[in-house]
Amino acid sequence: MSIQKDILLKDLTTFRIGGPAKHFCVVRNEDELIEAVNFSKKYRVPFFVLGGGSNILVADEGFEGIVIKMEMKGVTYKEEGTDVFVTASAGENWDSFVSQIVEKGLYGLENLSYIPGTVGAAPVQNIGAYGSELKDTVISVHVLDVVKDEYKDLSNTECKFSYRDSIFKEDPKKYIVLSVTFRLSNRGTLNIGYKDVQEYFDFKKIKEPTLKQVRNAVIEIRQRKLPDVKEYGTAGSFFKNVIVPNAQAQALLKKYPEMILHKVNDKKVKIPIAWILDHVCGFRGVKKGNVGTFRNQALVLINHGGATAAEIIALAQKMVDEVYDKTGIEIEPEVEYVL
Ligand code: EPU
Helix, strand or coil: CEEEEEEEEHCCCCCCCCCEEECCCCCCCHHHHHHHHHHHHHHHCCCECCCCCCEEEEEHHHHHHEEECCCCCCCCEECHHHHCEEEEEECHHHHHHHHHHHHHHHHHHHHHCCCEEEEECCCCCCEECCEEEECCCEEEEEEEEEECEEEEEECCCCCCEEECCHHHHCCCCCEEEEEEEEEEECCHHHHHHCCHHHHHHCCCCCCCCHHHHHHHHHHHEEEHCCCCCCEEEEEECCCEEEEEEEHHHHHHHHHHHCCCCCCCCCCCCEEEEHHHHHHHHHCCEEEEEEEEECCCEEEEEEHHHHHHHHHHHHHHHHHHHHHHHHHHCCCCCCEEECC
């Protein structure tokens, strides 16, 4: 395996922003991964594991360490009755994997269709969409514990999954994800209760959609609402939604009765920050210099071409301040900063 120098990260992220990685390598198997990690230890430089580059904002100055581009491939299946245990390697493209699963008639990941990125990145932020989250089907995550120099299987509970969060975010330098094992089913039930999905099938007058129809619906909805990464530099939702106690949500609802809340449990609800950014702060479809927000989704920041990380951060900060001033809510980036 060769370790390259000064590779421009802009070309490896969907935001199309970011300076060079001082050191860079592509890893396709465990030996190469160990070699890369040893390089980081030997020369005392930090490492950053790169998947599809679809949820990161890289500094204009670049990264002063080694970027490890994860390209381990492979998917295996083990059938047990109606359950199928599927293990996918970290470097697999997420949506190609989901497409393959749906083709085989396996239920459980269809609502997570068309999310950019790789399998290895999926557990890090517990990807979620249309009422499903990765944690609903994960059995275990196979990792390299970089600190202890050993391989481990972390159970679903050990991964500490919650909304856009996991143990992998707690300490990003401890584990590197090698593969993820899911329990999927030959005879699952479909989750079509989320508003956008329900409206789609109501409109099409389809009462009992098939697995494939649900995947296609999610793809269509996403294509309509979210920018195409081939057309725009973007990392999808830039901020997380905010989970607050019922009382705080009720107070907001009094002020803004049209806002739709999502119940998390009996005590908490999720506030749709996109709605607040749009209807309270007027941030949908704004453009300033090379940056802006998407015309159909105020939560999505866009590089209109030639934007710098500094410009994105300045716009994001303006959005954070405005939401706080108008609602008292503190919003946090969902996109990971590589600074
Ligand atoms: N809305 C507006 N204005 C906008 C956008 C949305 O009023 O500009 C309203 C919508 O009508 C809806 C609410 O705000 O009532 C929430 O919007 P939506 O349901 O589209 O989803 P979201 O909360 O913006 C989340 C995820 C997405 C995921 C969708 C669908 C986060 C941070 N984002 O977005 O994930 O695809 O739900 O389930 O949780 C991502 O993580 O990159 C991502 C795209």
